[in-house]
Amino acid sequence: MELPALPHLPLTVTDQMKRRVTVSFPPRRIISLVPSQTELLFELGLGEQVVGVTKFCLHPAQARQQATIIGGTKDFHFDRIAALQPDLIIGNKEENYQEGIAHLATQYPVWMSDIITLAEALDMIRRVGFITGRKEPAEALAKAIDGSFHGLNPLSNEQVPAAYFIWRKPYMVAASGTFIDEMLRLAGFRNVFHSLSRYPEISAEQLAAARPQQILLSSEPYPFSHKHLAEFQAICPTAKIRIVDGELFSWYGSRLLQSAAYFRQLHT
Numbered sequence: 001m002e003l004p005a006l007p008h009l010p011l012t013v014t015d016q017m018k019r020r021v022t023v024s025f026p027p028r029r030i031i032s033l034v035p036s037q038t039e040l041l042f043e044l045g046l047g048e049q050v051v052g053v054t055k056f057c058l059h060p061a062q063a064r065q066q067a068t069i070i071g072g073t074k075d076f077h078f079d080r081i082a083a084l085q086p087d088l089i090i091g092n093k094e095e096n097y098q099e100g101i102a103h104l105a106t107q108y109p110v111w112m113s114d115i116i117t118l119a120e121a122l123d124m125i126r127r128v129g130f131i132t133g134r135k136e137p138a139e140a141l142a143k144a145i146d147g148s149f150h151g152l153n154p155l156s157n158e159q160v161p162a163a164y165f166i167w168r169k170p171y172m173v174a175a176s177g178t179f180i181d182e183m184l185r186l187a188g189f190r191n192v193f194h195s196l197s198r199y200p201e202i203s204a205e206q207l208a209a210a211r212p213q214q215i216l217l218s219s220e221p222y223p224f225s226h227k228h229l230a231e232f233q234a235i236c237p238t239a240k241i242r243i244v245d246g247e248l249f250s251w252y253g254s255r256l257l258q259s260a261a262y263f264r265q266l267h268t
Contacts, residue, residue, distance in 0.1 A: 013131055016114040016124060017093055023109040026133030027088035031081060033073060034092045037113065038063050040125060040253030041090075043141065044134040051084045059247075059255070076100045081108075090128065113252075117182050121252035122146055141254060148260040149186060159190035160267075163212040164249070165232075167222045170201045183249045187263035189214070204235045215239050218246035242266075 011025035031052035032038040038057040041050050050063065052070045057063045068084055071077040074097045081089075086108055091101055093114040104110050111131060113124045122142045129138020164174045164184055174180035175196035184191050192210040193202065207215075215232050217224035229241045244266070248259045 011131065013111070013127070015111045016120065016127070017112045019112060021109050021111050023111065023131055024087040025131065027131070029084060029086045029088070030132070031070060031084060031086045031089045032057065033070075033076070033089065034095050034113070035059070035073075036247075036251035036253035036255060037090050037092065037124075037128065038253075039251070039255060040128060041132070043254035044129060044132065044137050046132055046134065049132070052081060052086065073097075074100070076104070078103065088131070115252045116177060116179055118146075118149060118186065118256075121179070121256060124252065125254075141257070145254075145256045148257065152186060152260045152263060159185070159188055160214055161192050161210075161212045162189040162214040162216055163192050163207060163210060164189075164216045164218065164244075165222075165224065166199060166218050166220075166246070168224070168228065171203070171207070172199050172201050175200055179252055180249050183259065183263075184216075186260075187249075188267055189216075207232075207235050212236065212239055215241045216244045216249075217241065218244055218249065220246035220250070 009025055010022050012020060012022045015021055028049055029051045030041060030046065030049045032041055032050060033054060035054065035057045038050065038053050039059040042060050042063060050067050053063050053067045054071060054073050055069050056073055068080055070080045073095045081104065089104055089108050089110045091110060091112050093112055101110060101112065115121050115124055122145060125138050125142045129135050162184060164180055166172050166174055173193045175191065175193045175198055177198050181191050181194060192212045215236060217228060224243055226243060232241045245262060247255055248262045
């Protein structure tokens with residue numbers, strides 16, 4: 001005898017910004033406003049329920065092929081979102097813009113993440129799994145990520161002084177209060193700009209004075225490449241300059257499964 005499908009019931013939860021959100025459980029039509037969280041939804045087996053993504057949602061490749069692109073992370077097309085009739089929108093405090101989120105929240109259930117630490121990333125994975133009816137696979141994923149970082153022992157007791165660049169013209173680095181700063185620490189680096197806040201602009205003179213042993217040029221959001229190495233080498237002649245995978249330092253969803261192994265390679 002076939003059992004009837006369970007009804008979709010309202011579920012009230014608290015998101016990572018301490019907001020109370022009532023969603024239809026489990027949600028049928030999800031919009032993700034954050035690339036790393038889009039990838040997470042697909043990893044949890046929710047690809048068919050994802051109806052809207054941003055133009056920056058590169059992983060997995062089918063996300064932008066099968067879902068409607070609703071704009072960028074900071075410029076939503078509200079008409080496209082309305083046409084999709086979402087019963088859950090998932091965003092992030094840093095990556096999305098406050099005005100857009102506030103507008104969406106007047107019409108739809110909007111669940112927000114707020115992530116600076118690895119622990120908060122794992123908490124997000126578990127919470128997203130819970131509100132989407134994927135509690136068990138989300139818990140398994142979080143445990144796997146956590147385990148990979150527990151096995152990430154610094155290759156020396158002294159962390160390597162490093163600067164992590166996210167932009168050029170003007171130069172901008174990741175500093176304290178960012179998820180990247182946390183990843184640098186876990187990867188065995190000491191952020192030479194940790195005393196600054198968030199994503200400050202710095203000068204070539206400040207970089208030279210900070211004397212990093214390594215300068216890490218991120219592949220995103222600015223597309224640093226090998227043609228930029230000489231520019232930084234001229235500022236810090238004794239530093240090791242390298243291009244690093246920005247996604248593995250800044251994406252806080254299922255891509256974290258790859259981060260710990262990648263960080264080990266940076267010290268070989």
